[in-house]
Amino acid sequence: MLRYILSRIGQSLLLLLIVSFIGFAVLTLAPGGPLSQFALSPGMTQEQIDKIATQMGLDRPVVVQYLDWFRHMLIGDWGTSYRDGQSVLHVIGSHLFATLLLMGTATVISVSLGSAIGIFSALRRGSVFDYTTMLAAMVALSIPTFWFGLIAIYIFSLNLGWLPAGNMYTVGDGSVLDYLRHLIMPAGVLALVDVAIWSRYMRSSTLNVINQDFVRTARAKGLTRRRVLFKHIVGNSLVPMITLAGLQLPMVLGGALVTETVFTWPGMGRLFLDSLGYSDYPVVMGLLMASAMLVLIGNLAADLAVALIDPRIRLD
Amino acid sequence: MSAATTNTATRRPFIKSRAMRRFLSNKMALVGLAMVLSLTVACFLGPHLLPYDELFIDLRARFAPPGTGAHIFGTDPLGRDIAARLFHAGQISMAVGFAVMLIATTIGSVVGVVSGYYGGVVSAVLMRIVDAFLSFPSVFLLLALAAFIQPGPVMIALIISATSWMEVARIVDSEVKSLRNQDFVQAAHMLGLSGRWIMFRELLPNAIGPIIVAATLTVARAILLEAYISFLGYGIQPPLPSWGNMLNGAQQYLASAPWLAIVPGVAITIAVTGFNLIGDGLRDALDSRSQGH
Numbered sequence: 001m002l003r004y005i006l007s008r009i010g011q012s013l014l015l016l017l018i019v020s021f022i023g024f025a026v027l028t029l030a031p032g033g034p035l036s037q038f039a040l041s042p043g044m045t046q047e048q049i050d051k052i053a054t055q056m057g058l059d060r061p062v063v064v065q066y067l068d069w070f071r072h073m074l075i076g077d078w079g080t081s082y083r084d085g086q087s088v089l090h091v092i093g094s095h096l097f098a099t100l101l102l103m104g105t106a107t108v109i110s111v112s113l114g115s116a117i118g119i120f121s122a123l124r125r126g127s128v129f130d131y132t133t134m135l136a137a138m139v140a141l142s143i144p145t146f147w148f149g150l151i152a153i154y155i156f157s158l159n160l161g162w163l164p165a166g167n168m169y170t171v172g173d174g175s176v177l178d179y180l181r182h183l184i185m186p187a188g189v190l191a192l193v194d195v196a197i198w199s200r201y202m203r204s205s206t207l208n209v210i211n212q213d214f215v216r217t218a219r220a221k222g223l224t225r226r227r228v229l230f231k232h233i234v235g236n237s238l239v240p241m242i243t244l245a246g247l248q249l250p251m252v253l254g255g256a257l258v259t260e261t262v263f264t265w266p267g268m269g270r271l272f273l274d275s276l277g278y279s280d281y282p283v284v285m286g287l288l289m290a291s292a293m294l295v296l297i298g299n300l301a302a303d304l305a306v307a308l309i310d311p312r313i314r315l316d
Numbered sequence: 317m318s319a320a321t322t323n324t325a326t327r328r329p330f331i332k333s334r335a336m337r338r339f340l341s342n343k344m345a346l347v348g349l350a351m352v353l354s355l356t357v358a359c360f361l362g363p364h365l366l367p368y369d370e371l372f373i374d375l376r377a378r379f380a381p382p383g384t385g386a387h388i389f390g391t392d393p394l395g396r397d398i399a400a401r402l403f404h405a406g407q408i409s410m411a412v413g414f415a416v417m418l419i420a421t422t423i424g425s426v427v428g429v430v431s432g433y434y435g436g437v438v439s440a441v442l443m444r445i446v447d448a449f450l451s452f453p454s455v456f457l458l459l460a461l462a463a464f465i466q467p468g469p470v471m472i473a474l475i476i477s478a479t480s481w482m483e484v485a486r487i488v489d490s491e492v493k494s495l496r497n498q499d500f501v502q503a504a505h506m507l508g509l510s511g512r513w514i515m516f517r518e519l520l521p522n523a524i525g526p527i528i529v530a531a532t533l534t535v536a537r538a539i540l541l542e543a544y545i546s547f548l549g550y551g552i553q554p555p556l557p558s559w560g561n562m563l564n565g566a567q568q569y570l571a572s573a574p575w576l577a578i579v580p581g582v583a584i585t586i587a588v589t590g591f592n593l594i595g596d597g598l599r600d601a602l603d604s605r606s607q608g609h
Contacts, residue, residue, distance in 0.1 A: 018448035026460055135344065138596070142536065142588035144543045147581035150567055158571050254453030258544055262567065272456060273548060276463045288456060295451045 005304065012296040016289070020073070023288040024066050027281050056082075073289070079282035083275070088286040092268065096290075098168055099267035102259070103252050105187035107245070110194030115241065117195070118202025119234060122210065133199060140196035145255045149189045149262035156185060166264035186263040190255050194248060201244055206237040239310050246302025249295045335525075338601040345597020351590030355583070359406030368397035370404040371555055379573050390575045393565065398579055405557035406583060409539055412473045412558075413591075416538035419477035421531045424484025429515045429523075431485070432492025443489065446482045454479040455544055462550040469558075472551055476541050484530045491523035525602035529595055536591035543584050559584045 053059045057068070072079065078088035117137075121130040157165035163185050164170070169178050209215060210233060218228045257269030264270070268287055275283040339345055363370070367386050374395035382390040382398075389398040431442040449457075461475040495501060496519070504514045520527075539559070545551035546560025554561055559580045566577035 015444065015448050015451055018444060019451060022448060023452075023457075023460070026457070027464075138344070138592055139585065139589050142540070142592050143585050144540055144547070144581065144588075146544065146547050147563060147577070147584065150563070150570060150577045151581070153567075154570050154574050154577065250451065250453040254455035257453065257455050257459075258548070261548060272459070276459060276550075279463075284460060288452060288460065291453055291456055292448075292451045295453075299451075 001307075004307075008300055008303065012300060015296060016292060019292040020070065020285075020289060021066070023285055024069065025062075027285055028062050028065065069285070078286045078289075081275075081283050082280045083278050083283070088282050091271065091283055092286050092290050095266060095268045095271045098265060099253075099256055099260070099269065101183070102186055102190060102265060102267060103256055105183055106190035106194065106252065106256075109187060109191040110198050111241075111245070113191070114195045114198025115202045115234075115238065117199035119206050119229075119237065121199065121203045122206035122237075123229075125207065130203075134203070137196040137199050140192050141200075143192065144258075145189060145193060146258045146262050148192055149186070149259055152185050152189055153262070166262075168266055186259050186265055189262075190252065190259045193255060194252060197248065198241065198244070202237060202241060205240050206233060209233050209236045212236075239306060242302050242306050242309070246299040249298040250291075253291050253294065335601040339597050342597040342600060344593050345601075348590045348593025348597065351586050352594065355406065355587055355590065356410065359403045359410065362403035363400060366397065366400045366403070368400045370396065370400040370557055372396060372400075379569075381573070382575050382579075389579045390573070392562075392576060393569065393573075398562075398575070401557040401562060402559075402579060402583055405559045405562055405580065406587070408469055408552065408556065409542055409559045409584075410587065412469055412476070412542050412552075413535040413538040413587075415470075415473035416476045416480055417531050417535045419473065420480040420534050420538075421484050421527060423477065423481040424530070425488050425520060425527060427481065427485040428488025429492050429520050432489040433496065433511065433515050433519060435493065435496075439489065442485070446485050449479065449482050452479075454541065458541060458545055459548065459550055462545050467551055467553055469552055469556070472542060472545070473538075476538050480534055480537060480541070484527065484534070487526045487530050488520070488523055491526055492519050495519055495522055529599045529602060532591055532595035532598055536588045536595065539584065539588050539591070559587075 050059070057065065060068075069079065076089065078092075080087055081091050117133050121133050124130055153165045156163045164182050166182075168182050170182075214236075215228060215232055218232045223231075256267060257272060259265065260267045260269035261273060268290070272284065272287045274280075275287070374391070376395065378391060378393055378395045380387050380391040380395070382388060384390060387397050387399065389402060392398055392401070427442055427446070431439040458475060458479050461478065462472070465471050465475065492515075501514060501518060504518050509518075542551055542558060543560035543563070546558050547563045549561075549564055551560050552558040554564075562580040563577060566580075569576050
């Protein structure tokens with residue numbers, strides 16, 4: 001077990017290395033870059049721009065820049081933001097909570113709702129409910145998240161006036177209830193795609209479990225339908241879903257980026273877009289690394305959880 | 317010519333006809349097909365039937381709601397006809413979708429077949445690269461790329477492909493690994509055929525089913541991703557319309573002109589649902605293992 005965990009951590013670190021390499025290559029080799037803004041202003045001479053490049057260390061070869069960035073990253077110095085001179089880790093840290101809150105709430109919604117729908121569809125396979133929900137799931141999978149957000153704002157904020165159209169809290173209020181009112185709509189919008197995915201996978205996972213011998217045995221020994229359902233079917237159908245939750249992380253994170261933009265939610269997604277707009281490379285690079293880390297940690301946690309829960313899986 | 321050729325020659329029509337029948341008896345898949353076909357016809361015929369050009373600006377007719385005169389879907393903040401823009405945008409968005417399908421499927425198939433055929437270190441390296449690409453949220457990577465290029469439809473198709481080839485690579489890799497030790501491949505080896513021949517003439521054609529499924533789903537994904545980045549302002553740039561950039565300014569007019577947001581979004585949803593349904597139907601039809609789910 002310990003050996004497995006260590007080797008998985010090793011693999012994850014290797015992946016992070018590749019990720020950092022890809023990210024850095026994309027950002028530095030692309031045309032434009034942080035100096036292009038200066039080039040636009042008419043008062044700037046080429047000498048001044050060169051001077052700034054030297055100050056920022058941008059005149060060095062890309063490989064040297066990368067190695068320098070990498071060495072500093074390892075000891076926890078992710079650079080400083082070009083925009084306001086704050087440390088990148090601090091900037092990301094101050095946006096992390098909002099994103100985690102949004103993703104966490106969305107995951108809770110999608111897991112509970114998606115599993116319930118999936119199990120119910122599987123138990124009533126071929127029924128009208130089954131067909132309707134599976135078609136609905138397909139449509140939900142295909143709706144652009146941001147557009148669903150716009151429509152939700154149109155209905156619930158502009159027409160009904162029930163919920164605020166954006167931000168995380170009202171200035172001067174900030175009570176739990178106020179946070180909740182701001183959270184419901186973006187979390188629900190972000191959850192939509194995942195509800196669809198979860199219900200589809202949960203349905204086929206449940207169909208798999210229903211036909212297993214142990215379910216027949218449980219029925220044969222005279223357990224009530226309800227006991228069979230909750231003790232034997234639900235638990236076993238959920239195991240593969242844990243892996244799925246890990247694999248879905250990049251999608252949820254990507255969805256959060258767009259959802260945050262629509263709902264002016266102060267999280268990492270908004271920060272990413274703002275930083276791109278300002279060519280704030282250190283922050284963009286930091287966010288790419290942070291999101292990859294989040295994904296890798298999530299996947300590792302999911303695999304470990306499966307191994308702990310399911311005795312049939314041995315990790316060696 | 318070889319055992320493999322006769323093998324496929326006797327098998328293919330059989331599978332094709334049965335898969336075809338299974339696909340055609342799948343109602344959901346047919347609904348998807350109908351959605352995609354009608355949308356395609358509308359996008360390519362529509363512009364010829366409308367009295368307005370997609371770039372024609374009429375400042376007196378700004379924000380006309382749907383049904384005003386000949387503006388069936390209304391007009392935008394510059395008084396341009398939304399229907400004309402929508403259909404034109406559809407041509408561009410769907411062209412991007414198909415281009416991504418071709419490019420991403422090609423990259424993915426080549427990476428997958430090389431990794432699956434050679435195995436060992438080659439496979440380990442290639443699949444770690446696939447893993448690395450998969451551990452970014454693709455929207456992040458896509459935006460980072462899009463922010464620094466000249467965003468025309470061709471470039472957008474290329475960068476979406478750069479973030480969409482991994483699924484195909486994984487599928488082909490595992491498919492080829494399971495085919496590698498079968499008799500027809502051994503036979504091809506014994507005949508002295510080159511590795512390249514075996515990979516692209518023997519292995520890939522036998523993995524075509526899952527590739528077609530993945531390719532169809534890639535079209536759906538590409539249309540969605542184009543919409544995401546164009547909505548955020550980094551995709552296809554106006555005045556050239558795309559479904560995504562038609563939504564770009566829609567949020568600020570949500571209260572006064574909601575049709576600006578509703579119309580293109582419905583088109584995207586129909587297109588993506590259609591391709592997803594077709595992909596699902598193809599999976600059920602081509603893959604005997606997924607039967608019954």
